[in-house]
Amino acid sequence: MLKNPILHSTIKGEGNPLLILHGYFGMSDNWKTLGNQFSKDFQVHLIDQRNHGRSFHKDAFNYQVLVEDLYNYIKHHQLENIYLIGHSMGGKTAMLFAVTYPELVHKLVVVDISPREYQPHHNAILAALNSVDFSIQNTRGKVDEKLKGFIPEPGVRQFLLKNVYWKEKGQLAYRFHLKSLTENNPEIGEALPSFTIFDKKTLFLKGAKSDYITEKEKPNIEAHFPNSKIITIQNAGHWLHAENPKQFYNEVCSFLNL
Secondary structure (H helix, E strand, C coil): CCCCCCCCEEEECCCCEEEEECCCCCCHHHHHHHHHHHCCCCEEEEECCCCCCCCCCCCCCCHHHHHHHHHHHHHHCCCCCEEEEEECHHHHHHHHHHHHCHHHEEEEEEECCCCCCCCCCCHHHHHHHHHCCCCCCCCHHHHHHHHHCCCCCHHHHHHHHCCEEEEECCEEEECCCHHHHHHCHHHHHCCCCCCCCCCCCEEEEEECCCCCCCHHHHHHHHHHCCCEEEEEECCCCCCHHHHCHHHHHHHHHHHHCC
């Protein structure tokens, strides 16, 4: 076993490295379509963070270890001057990485999250996921039906069901490490440490229908990221890259290509 296992990723295209980090309960596959578009101009790395997707499972789960995982990945692939995009939890990882290793990051894009602390609010999702017994809910339909008792929104259930796979014949499982995510859920809302600064160009993208970034966040964002701007993606909530991919792609490209 490697001392530092390397995160799983899909790498596409050529050019300057563009690394994309998914959010909580997500995976690199969520970014496949946009990744293909970005790969026309960049070498795109769609990364599974620890305890998610096809990456390794560990009991420890907090932003410090997620940052070190990313550092090990970058060193393993011998990358420098990276462009870094992170959504939600991935945005928190990206922000902490940028203030910790500013020499490795050329530009930063943070998607619908700010440096402040967020109260844990995934309890219903965790309760739903933990309620599934794969020996009983042994088809995707049955898993969906079980989740429906906790999560009425079909879109959220579909997002979560992408993590259900056939571990072996007749045996479904989650790709994410549910035990660790459940135990470490409070870590997801952690604030960026005080007095940390990344002074290179940074773009914050917020969903017009999302309340993750509000006017109140501006001073805090500017304190940590003095060379930043905030742009609103129209007709979109927290999953703005999926809800309005066209504007998202255009805003990111114009920022990265400045």
